[in-house]
Amino acid sequence: MVFIRFRIGEMMVSKKIFLLTISLIVFILFLSGCEEKSNNIVNKNKIFIIDNHDDGFVARDNALMTGVIILENNQPMRVGLYSSSEYSSTQLNLICRGILRFDKSKWDNSDITFFIKCTKVQGIPNRLEAYFIDDPGSIQEVTQAQDILSVWSLTDSSARFFGEAVPVENEWVQITVQADVVNTIIDQKYSKNEYMTIMLKLFMDDFTDNYDNYYEFATIDYTPSDESDQPYIQLVD
DSSP: OHHHHHHHHHHHHHHHHHHHHHHHHHHHHHHHHHHHHHHHHHHHHHEEEETTEEEEEEETTTTSSEEEEEEESSSSSSEEEEEEESSSOOOOEEEEEEEEEEEEGOSSSSSEEEEEEEEEEESSOOOEEEEEEOOOOOOOOEEEEEEHHHHHTTTSSSEOOOOEOOTTSSSSSEEOOOHHHHHHHHIHHHHOEEEEEEEEETTTTSOOOOOOOEEEEOOOOOOOSSSGGGGEEEEOO
């Protein structure tokens, strides 16, 4: 009789363990589903850069309209002024502007906030300005100095200023644009295109000789701390 009671008790304990295990598994799966759903909601409201030919920076010699376009995945976007011999046998004074292309098909007629992560502040650069420009198409890397007027001049010939900021190292820059402004810009510039293009530059970057004053930003391929550091547009409900 004692033996039978022991077996029944053992079976009851085993059943409890089994039920607890099943409950734990269901709970974990539930949490995973909630997390996935939450992430999907967050990502649904964000437009990320998809292709590594959709962001980089253009750098031109201060004295000439020759320069390079850099999309290297081991180098951040540089915006501002600096002296370098990276792209020439001689030291050049370079002015740099960032380019970012976003697929506008996900835009839902809402306000947008543009986000980009500043990874470095060198010297004391002027404030950062952001412009919508005519879409140059997929950005092709140019590693040898050549005429880059067709890309560079887009900020002069087709720009629509939409905001400014003073970036802080290791912090996000964010600039919000109202829906009616975005709609006007899309009607004017992007009605026949799939992308909206942003160019970043320093205030008065063509009228200064204060070199080694620039910002560096994370791109789709250059995210030194985390993949989530890549630039994006947030759709504001």
